[in-house]
Amino acid sequence: MAISEAQNIRLTRVGPDTPMGDLLRRYWHPIAAEAELLENPIKPVRLLAEDLILYRTSNGEYGLTEPHCPHRRAAFANGYVEPDGIRCSYHGWKFAPDGTCIEQPYEEMASGHTRFRAQICALTYRVEVKAGLVWAYLGPDPAPLIPTWEPFTFEHCFKQIVIHEVDCNWLQCQENSIDPLHFEWLHGNWTPGQNGHREAYSATHVRLGFEPWQYGLCYRRLHEGDDETSLNWRTQRLSMMPNLFAPLHFEWRVPIDDHRTLGIVWMFDRVPAEREPFAQDVIPCWHGRFHDDAGRPLTTHVLHQDVLTWTGQGRIADRTREHLGRSDEGVVMFRKQLEADLKAVAEGKDPSGLIRDPEQNKCIRYPHDMRDAYVKAPSIEALHQRLHRMRQLTPVRDNVFLVAGQPDDIRQQWEYAVALRDTPP
Ligand code: FES
Numbered sequence: 316m317a318i319s320e321a322q323n324i325r326l327t328r329v330g331p332d333t334p335m336g337d338l339l340r341r342y343w344h345p346i347a348a349e350a351e352l353l354e355n356p357i358k359p360v361r362l363l364a365e366d367l368i369l370y371r372t373s374n375g376e377y378g379l380t381e382p383h384c385p386h387r388r389a390a391f392a393n394g395y396v397e398p399d400g401i402r403c404s405y406h407g408w409k410f411a412p413d414g415t416c417i418e419q420p421y422e423e424m425a426s427g428h429t430r431f432r433a434q435i436c437a438l439t440y441r442v443e444v445k446a447g448l449v450w451a452y453l454g455p456d457p458a459p460l461i462p463t464w465e466p467f468t469f470e471h472c473f474k475q476i477v478i479h480e481v482d483c484n485w486l487q488c489q490e491n492s493i494d495p496l497h498f499e500w501l502h503g504n505w506t507p508g509q510n511g512h513r514e515a516y517s518a519t520h521v522r523l524g525f526e527p528w529q530y531g532l533c534y535r536r537l538h539e540g541d542d543e544t545s546l547n548w549r550t551q552r553l554s555m556m557p558n559l560f561a562p563l564h565f566e567w568r569v570p571i572d573d574h575r576t577l578g579i580v581w582m583f584d585r586v587p588a589e590r591e592p593f594a595q596d597v598i599p600c601w602h603g604r605f606h607d608d609a610g611r612p613l614t615t616h617v618l619h620q621d622v623l624t625w626t627g628q629g630r631i632a633d634r635t636r637e638h639l640g641r642s643d644e645g646v647v648m649f650r651k652q653l654e655a656d657l658k659a660v661a662e663g664k665d666p667s668g669l670i671r672d673p674e675q676n677k678c679i680r681y682p683h684d685m686r687d688a689y690v691k692a693p694s695i696e697a698l699h700q701r702l703h704r705m706r707q708l709t710p711v712r713d714n715v716f717l718v719a720g721q722p723d724d725i726r727q728q729w730e731y732a733v734a735l736r737d738t739p740p
């Protein structure tokens with residue numbers, strides 16, 4: 316059951332004035348880490364095919380503005396960040412985070428009035444910080460709330476953020492979020508498969524389960540020899556609308572434009588009682604490494620294998636030539652939900668998964684209970700056993716099974732937090 320060319324275009328194009336662009340603009344999207352802006356207060360970003368400048372004022376306020384100054388179009392990327400806004404470095408016009416022009420140095424002196432300045436405004440969008448991430452909203456008012464997913468509220472966790480870019484359309488990345496079978500073939504069997512060791516293939520799946528939940532879809536999977544008490548059956552993986560995978564860590568697939576996606580990973584490890592109280596001033600952020608020094612793709616980590624596969628599907632996968640089977644039930648459900656949401660937005664209604672009630676947003680609980688594992692401190696022994704199991708997911712020894720490139724300083728902080736080293740770095 317392939318889809319039509321028209322539907323493939325409808326589901327994948329994200330620019331302004333496209334149906335999917337309209338739909339995706341109804342949600343908040345993470346576009347950077349707070350830690351990045353603390354290090355460098357101006358970050359050019361491209362989101363939903365719009366070029367923008369994200370900045371942090373020296374008072375700690377965030378702005379997200381059009382990239383060119385309304386005067387004579389100089390780049391705000393080269394601007395000066397001040398306590399109350401960003402100043403264009405060409406002739407000194409200054410703009411507040413809401414786009415208001417708050418200074419026009421020569422003009423005000425020469426004319427003796429501010430009427431000209433009052434006519435000038437830069438195009439800006441909403442921006443907020445939550446969970447160490449900087450979020451943008453490009454849609455109409457009233458904006459919904461940024462979801463407070465349950466792990467955002469967990470204390471005594473070592474949290475870290477990994478950012479990377481993927482050279483393909485967002486949809487094929489997110490379709491992976493509702494594709495349980497790929498764990499066996501793409502991840503479990505990658506190393507033996509590439510090396511001709513078929514005898515080392517991982518346990519095969521015998522059952523997949525898909526169901527809707529309030530914020531998207533979830534799936535379960537059962538391996539040969541396991542029963543419904545197994546962790547992979549009890550702890551559903553969640554595909555949140557429109558572009559988030561959860562729950563044991565988070566992966567957002569944020570459309571940069573039709574052909575590129577910003578991958579944002581948010582991870583957390585509960586520290587043992589011996590490290591409590593544990594808090595981070597700011598959640599550290601690093602950039603994932605996907606190529607070796609010779610430019611060849613790395614394939615050692617789970618996300619390497621995912622990204623190589625997504626980009627291998629083409630810049631925009633040609634869904635008119637697919638042959639979907641039973642394992643693709645979740646993909647079909649996801650596309651149907653997107654079509655329903657496109658229709659809702661076209662009719663002036665909210666799409667699925669939006670949160671507008673602050674009470675509901677105090678903490679969005681998962682459909683299964685993983686709370687105990689994070690609220691209660693694990694013993695050092697249990698924690699190290701779990702970390703050992705995670706490390707075995709990559710053929711190289713690494714603290715982070717998802718992706719390579721963790722800087723040494725963050726690695727050392729993490730090792731201390733999870734009691735793999737005795738003294739702080
Ligand atoms: S171009 Fe920005 S102040 Fe002149």
Ligand SMILES: [Fe+2]
Nearest residue numbers: 497502617621
């Ligand atoms: Fe994967």
